[in-house]
Amino acid sequence: MKTIKVTAGIVGPQDNITLICKIAEEYTDKLDYISFVYQNADETTTIVENNQNLVDIWIFSGVTPYVFAKKSTSQQPFFYPELNGSSLTNELIKIKYNDHKNLNNVSIDLLEKHDIYETFHDLDLHYDNLYLYEYPGFTNMEEIITFHESLFNDGKVEVCITCLNYVFEHLKTKDIPVYRVTPTRANIRQIINTALQQWETLHFKHSQIATILIKVEDMDKNRNHNTIPYDLHRLNLELQSAVINFSESIFGSFVTLGVGAFLIFSTRGSLIETGRQVGDLLEKLALITDLPSNVGISYGDTALTAEENGRLALNHAQNYESFCAFLVKDDGIIEGPLTEQERISFSFRTENKEFSEKLKQCGVTITTFNKILSVQKRIGNHSLTASIIAEWLKMTPRNARRILNSLVEQGIAEIIGEEAPTSKGRPRKIYRVSNEQNIHTD
Incomplete structure (x- = not known):
């Protein structure tokens, strides 16, 4: 090969x-x-x-x-x-044993503090008078130059050690004893x-097969059993043209699956490298028809796996809302809705039989549980209310409360407080859901 x-x-x-x-x-x-x-x-x-x-x-x-x-x-x-202790060792040996300079008073920039002290310790060098400029996340050249230059001019250091070529060249022009740490082989x-x-x-990931399943709902509701009305046929051709254009833009292979249903085979790399967004396709479909449209995207090592995951992704999109897309990755993680900035990622599997049994007692699927956990993580404060779950998972607040209270009964969640309602009514309970690893199973 x-x-x-x-x-x-x-x-x-x-x-x-x-x-x-x-x-x-x-x-x-x-x-x-x-x-x-x-x-x-x-x-x-x-x-x-x-x-x-x-x-x-x-x-x-x-x-x-x-x-x-x-x-x-x-x-x-x-x-x-990355520069580390071994990089510094080369320069310290050169300074101490080749150039016979004093290493008792030294300024050093950008290297990790623990690397510096460990290196001095290993070489049996004193490090009582080291002056360190630690990396703050960005490089201010002039500030680093001033750091070394001021210490040398004030007589606090006899040698300067820098990781930067610009600083090294500048200090050399000032006749300041300076050495530069460079990467070792x-x-x-x-x-x-x-x-x-x-x-x-x-x-390897870019070579994986990508499938994109597109479904425009309700197109065949009113059609005759034997014929497709001309208007429906024209609409289907118009939708098909939009899907073909998208398929061509991602170097994909197009297949029609029936009225308002289409399949594209491409590669993960083509989707990423072309930068084409599935949201663009959904917008075009929305301009053609107001019928609800959804997209399921998936990656897989084989066409069969990719297509199966694509159907799963489409199912999640259809159950969420119209004109949205979901992705099922090769590791089984589901992500979506892709057309929104606020999205969640969740799994639809668990290997823990005891935990799965607890969820059955709650009447909650592993997918729904992982969605709830993902929403809690997405919100960022390690807590939830029924209204938040209802909004994210497109269910009634009553159903959300039932699920959360069932999780509490099985020890999978806990009530950690209450918040005042925005209008008249009872205070709303605040819940915290535990992840699978933190839940005790007998």
Whole structure:
């Protein structure tokens, strides 16, 4: 079987690029690369923005170009070798034993505090007078330069250690003793291996079969047993044309399943890479007819699995509301409605027989329970009311209260408080539902 090679864009200053590319040569059977050298790290955003069509993944020399790359529109995988104690050890040995400089008073930026102290301890070096600039989540070059420069000018440090090429070059022009921590060969090999493994996983997922089931309801309610009325036939052709256009846009294969029912086979990668949203299709169908339309999407390793999951997804969409879509992933997780920003993810399986029996006593399916749990997680305050469940799961408040009270009786949920009603009436109970792992079963 032919190996599909990944093309990596390698970005950083010249010395780091040279080393990373040298290590990348060890992976020529799996990896091609294009190197992009910058003078300043803030050039990374433009580099990634203008060259994302040339590469599959990006490998950066460090966290600073990685942060700048995040400002681009690229959705490709980003990687960088993390600097750690082994990276610092190389510089400390050079400072102490090659250049014979004092390491009692040192300023260090961006490295993790525990890595620094452990490295000094392992090398039997004193670390009473270390000045550390910890990474705050973004890189302020001028602030880091001032940090080192001020400490040196005030006589508090004799040596500065930086992880940034820009800071290194600037401090050198001021004749400040400065050393730069760079990735070790082991760091680089580790991140290349990680990148290749993640790419293979991603490529496998992108190759999975995707099915999209579209159903326009009630189209055949009034049709004659033997003939399709001309108006219905014209409407079906118009809907079919919209579905075919969508199928073509995602490089899919189109199948008609009957009046108002259509099936598209494509790949997971095509859906993701084209950026086409199923909401666009539902909007087009809504413009053609006011009949309720729904979509079920699924991924699977085989056409049979994908189609079965697609029918499950369509069923969830039909039971939720008109003009919505649900997705069933290859791991069995259901997500939706996809056409709304507020969506939930839930499973429809459980391997716990005792827990399943408790739910049966409540008259609640595992799917409904997982939906309730997902809503609680989505709300974010670890609590629920019957009105919230009724709104999310499209049921009556009375039915929602019945379900929640049944869960309380079986020890799956608890009442944790009450809230005042918005109008006259009894206070509303506030519930907390436990997940399957936290519920005691005898």
